[in-house]
Amino acid sequence: MNLLDSLKSMLGVRKRRDEPDRADNDGAPSEAEMQSALLTLQQMLRPAVFGEIGGERPEKDNRAMSWWGGNFLGAEGETVPVCQTSGRPLHPLLQIRLDELPEALPAFSGIALVTIWIDLGDIPLHDAENGRGFAIRTYRAIAGLVPIGPGYRESSALPTFPVLWRASALEQPSWDDIAFELPDRVARSNRDEWFFESRYAKEIGKHRQTCPVKLGGWPTWIQGENRPADSAFCLQIDSTDKGRLYVGDAGSVYLFRTPTGWSLRSDFY
Template sequence: KTSIINGSEVSRLSVAIQGQPMFPLLQIRVDELPVVPEQLKDVALLVLYHNLESHPFDKPHGEGWLIREYATLEGLELLPATDTPYRAFPVRWVSVNDDAPGWEDAWDIIDLADVNDDEEASNRFFDDFNRYRGTKVGGYPTEIQHGAGIQDFVFQVGSEEKVNWMWSDNGIGYFHKSPEGIWTFSCQFY
């Protein structure tokens, strides 16, 4: 199952990491999710911060992007407002039951050799299954150029017109969390 939205919430919080101005690209109140990934079971609020200057492609957690997890909402306070070109948009999560992996990621689940050898089956794989490009929690990452990796996948942030957010050329940012608690970020775009 997957939780998807029609936009990303961007609240009036700010933070600086290593001297770089950051803003909250996405906040997830886990109690609002219809589907909660295992990696978020002990989290009440997750905030994804992003560098205001540029996309931190190929950077580790804490360098141009940062995820903060809070076990409780008690005691949390809004930080001062930061002027950004992005528009706040409230999250409205929707549960879906038909999210499917892309071609390359599906190979991690099942051998698709027979599908690959059958044109009709191959066409059905691409035409008959839903893949959600927007911001979502859980399910499968929506690949653009190649497999995004289903292992440890937690959420993706799509390019969202309503908030004026875009990963390069209509891309998607993918966020994974290892069993050891290490967050990783990757991005694909056209």
């Protein structure tokens, strides 16, 4: 087995019988170009952790865990954040306790707890910065934090569920994030099963069916890449019937960490 076929085997892609080994007259990629593309894909894999909303009996009085829709913690003296644009109080969307995750993620290094608040009257948010439409608060330790905002089922705006971190997996980038890293003939080729039918793509698709929250990995763009400049992708939240969050038509929101703070993007059909 040559190196190209070995890489395809690692990625879970079978070679088609009519697939040429070299570039042909119609501009098909050569074996060397395909090998380069597969190596690039392998090098761009990132760990992702998937969160399910609910699924177990909640510990209603335990705010020191990951929550959806309320039951948050904050620092002594903090109040519910207010949107700097609309003037409306923000609603608790997602609280993440980082030591619950099955593996550490570099984007959250040095953070023990994250709370994400959102202006439910301004969804879908487009190119939003921290404080405008949403707010991010991070804490280096959980000790000393106190309840803030609505508790378990004290608000009807969103349901309150524990978030359970069900799985972790390596995630490949979206086509928008990898296309410009590929040899031109690979990027233009119709022979794309090496990417869209890889075992990584299939595994991530399986987890996304039941888990609307994803930490780490890559943003799964819908209409096209829209990341802030010089940013690190942190998490994605998909539209969810169970969580009663709807971002446009079956869309998602994406959180990025930038040199100056936090930015949020949305994408939908």
